[in-house]
Structure formats: structure tokens, C-alpha cells
Amino acid sequence: MKGFKIIVLAKQVPDTRNVGKDAMKANGTVNRAALPAVFNPEDLKALEQALRIKDNYPGTTVTLLTMGPGRAAEIIREGLYRGADDGYLITDRKFAGSDTLATSYAISLAIKKLAPYDIIFGGRQAIDGDTAQVGPQAAEKIGIPQITYCEEVVSINKNSIRIKRRLDRGVETVESTMPVLVTVHDSAPECRSRNAKMIMKYKHAQTVSEMQESTTDYISLHDARPYLNIKEWTVDDLNADEAWLGLSGSPTKVKKVTNVVFTAKESKILGDKDEEIEDLIKELLENHTIG
């Protein structure tokens, strides 16, 4: 067997476990620049599933695909250090403000450009939005089946893949033909660490934009070692219809945002009188702490 061609969808996300005061912009979108950026945890687990197949089936290639601002190239390097073969960054100002539908449109175009492929892995959801929508939406747009909540790849052969899924209250094993899009659940094993040899090999891997900003002569280096080139795709490269991108391509709008953590941590002391309890309950209902 000649191995499998695998694409791993990954997202660089603001670390929602370390949120500062300037985390939100006035218009309700996330101010990503103000937060530490990390490889989305479930996407790392998705990468591990892909690398395990690569371990067992020589000739398998693992391609990372991400969408985001220029600095999202960092997670492609992180993936290369762990054993991925190459990576693509979809980046363009015109993508800004995309909701899950517009994002899945852009990603589906990039996936089609990378065809043929056997499996697309991605995390179930990203910790900034927790929507779990982009995977299934991308699968629909490409027109392939989806298997969500993968915990383990049970077996794989030339024509089909068998996957154990983690459901709300149990597990299920399903079999699908390929190509298929698989989203990986939090209960799947952690990703392996960076490999020292890979770090040496890929530490100068960069996108063209990063090279242009750098002062040293990386161009000749990249000519000599083409694997150091992280490819960038813009709206034009994807032949995307701009009406389906960014804010205009996003049917969902943020009407209002209320901060939960930044309310003053000053304790209010209440008595046990009826009025006081009722006021508290009304306040909790009002700010949707209780439904």
C-alpha cells in the first residue's frame, strides 16, 4: 500500500484560560492580538491521530491546513516539529469577521485544491468558540461524509476506515468509505511532543510574508530546501466568491456581548429576606446566569 494522504485542520486560538481585560473589541469580536495564542487542543489531538496512521503506513503524508492572520504560521511549525510533512496558511484580510459558515466555505475551497486526499482530521471544536460547526459544515460543502467525536481509529484499509466515537453517554464504532472528514474528541490521546530532529529541520520554515519581514537571506535557504516554505493562500488563490466571506458572508451577527469574568469580584452581602432573595434571582435571570 502506498500510504494515505491526510489533511489536518488546525486553528490557532486565543488561550481562553488566560483572559485579560482587553480581550474583546467594542464590536463584540475577539481581540486576538491581546491574548496568548495556542494550537487548539483538540486539533493537536487530531494531528496525533494522523501521525499514528503515518507511523503505521509508510508513504502516508500529513498536511496541515489553517486559516488566520500571518502569525498562525506558528502552529504549522508546531505541527512540523511533531511530524507533519507540510502546511498551508489561508490568510487574507477579507476573511476577517467570518463566522463558521464563511470559515467552512474558505476551508472547503482549500481542501478541494489539495485533492485528492483520503482523510481530513480536525478537532471537534476550538476553545475560543466551542461551536463544533466548522468540521461538519466543511464536510457538507465538499460533499463527503463526516464522523464526529473520534476517540480512536480502530482500523483502516485501502477503501474504508473504522472509528470509535465518543457520544454523550456511550461509545459507537462506525465504518465509512473514504474520503471522509473526522473530528477528534477531547477524550482522544494527547499529541506527542516535539521531536528534536524535526525542530532542527524545520525551525526556519516560514511563509513568504514572514521571509519578507525578516532581515536575513532566507530566500536562498528556501531555494535550497523547499520544504521550509509554508505556503500561503489568499482569496484569489482559492478563487473564492467574496460575497461568501468575512462579515458579508456570515449570516450570524453578534448583537450584544456581556462580560462574565470582568465584573468586580467584590462580594455583595445579602440577608435572607424574601425581597433580597427575589432581587438576586431576578438579577441572575436578567444576565442569563440562570435560564
Add this chain to the structure above:
Amino acid sequence: MNNIIVYCEIDEGAVVDVSLELLTKGRKLADELKCQLEAVVIGSKTDGLEKELLPYGVDTLFVAQEDRLYPYLTLPHASILTTLFKEEKPQIALFGATSIGRDLAPRIASALKCGLTADCTSLEIGEHVDKKQKQDYQNLLYQIRPAFGGNIIATIINPETRPQMATVREGVMKKEILSPGYVGKIKMLDVAKYVNETDFVVQIIERHMETKKIDIKHAHIIVSGGYGVGSKENFALLFELAEVLGGEVGGSRAAVDAGYIPHERQVGQTGITVRPHLYIACGISGAVQHRAGMEESAMIISINKDPNAPITHIADYSIIGDVGDVIPKMIKYYKKNAK
């Protein structure tokens, strides 16, 4: 007519709770919008389900019945609903935020190119003024959900696309029969017209379902008790409050040692670390070992007789009083004020 439609999920022959909660909410939204409430069930043995569903105020129940439609598979269910939504043109479509609903709804939203909001905790009807486009929208669905790791509550709208789709968490809305004799229509769908053979390319090989386990780790609301609750009987009040609010019950080590609650509900250093949106600490003094397991909760309410208990230093609200008096009042005023 643009109605509200609820996808009713079936588990072992019965409709799951979150779907019934959505029908209850859907009925209220339909009254407010002066439209009808519709429901759809897809499965292998659907006979008799109408007796369970219509009393929630369902005006039309769509039924798709075929052996291969249970257990749930993404593609056939998505095909049926995508086509049905194209025919019926609902203004709102609701799903449970379960492993099924969260797998299914995005597939349909993508096919229909419409907006979808995941994991809502509240739904309301409201208006929207788009100042840039100088446009007024009436009767939009406000889809309210925590986002950004629970650090913000966002209200999402879909001004232009229909249906306005949302998945809603289990246990955040009330489940209430409208009238046992409610009269609604039943429409059987001709399954062959809605699904393709290619929709069955994914096959289920094996399933192992467990009975529902206690899951305080993922609960959004936790009502937790300490030694100060005083008795197993008083703990029943905590369970009642958790039930009405759609939360879980936890406890401190002292409460576990006293035999008030089982170990699997213990919060703290030697128990489970939790980070709910709301943590109600009842009769818990707030020892450092307990605080280690809960102090990252988004909001903490303490109920304690002692105004100097350490818990008051980290609580957002400290109610000074007896658990046995305060909790019944909370339940009473929740029921009175909740929509």
C-alpha cells in the same frame, strides 16, 4: 406560513428531555410570533410518539419512519431535514446541543447557507436596528450563549437568513406539557423521496450505551453543600434547587465524610475541579482544599449562617442565612420570575 420547527431526538424509543424542553420553549415563542409549532421525528419505531409530543402544543408533527433511520446516522437525517426545511420554510429551527444535534445541525445549516448558533442557554424574541444599512428587523430570534471559554455571554442574531437555527443545551429550559388533549396534525413523510442510498455510506458496527452517569465536571450550574447543610434530608433541598435550575449537586469533603452525598460528587483538591458558570455554596465554610476545586467558577453565591466564613472572600454574593430557609425561597422566586 413560517413556523417554528423542533427536531425531536429519539433514544431507545423515547424522545429525549432536551427535545421536550425545546417544544415547551418553542410553543411560547410560537405564541409570541403568532405562528405554529412543528416537530419532526426520524426513526425506526415512531408509532405512539405523537401521544407524547402533541401535548406540548405541537400543531404539526412530521414523521419519517424506516428501519435504517435508527440509531441516528448523520447523512440520512440531514437529507430529510434539509429537504423538509426547503419545503416548509420554517423561520426558526431548534435542536438539542447533544452529540446528535451538534453533529446534525451544522450539516443542514451549511446546505441551506443559513446561520446557526451552538449551545444556547436562552432564546428570546427581539428586534434589531442595523444603523449602517438603515434597516429595522422585527421578531428576530435572540440566541444567547456563553462563548470564549465561558468568559462572555453573547447574543447572536441572524437578520437575513432563514431558518434561524440554534442548538440548545439540555436542562436550561423548562419542560412542561401544555395540554394533554392538544390536537395536532400528523404528516408521514415518504422517506424514499427524502433520502438517497448514498446517505447510508457510514455504517454502525457496534454501540455501547451507558446509563446516565453523574457528571458534575461539565455541569454549568452546581449547587454544592458542606457540613453546614446539617443532614441528608436538607441535602434534598439542594437536589431540588439543582433540578429547577438545570444543574448538578456537588459537595465538600466534609459533606462526603458525613455521608450526606457520595464521593463522586466531591468538589475540591481530593475531588473534582469544576469551573461552572454558577456555583452555589451552601453551608460551605470555604476551606482552602475546597476552594482549590471551585474558585475559578464564573460566579459564586454562598449561603452561610456565618458572615465571617472564608467563602465570603471569594463569593460574588454572600447570603447570610440558613440553608433550610434560603433555598426554598430561591426555588419559589425562580419559579415566579423565570419565563
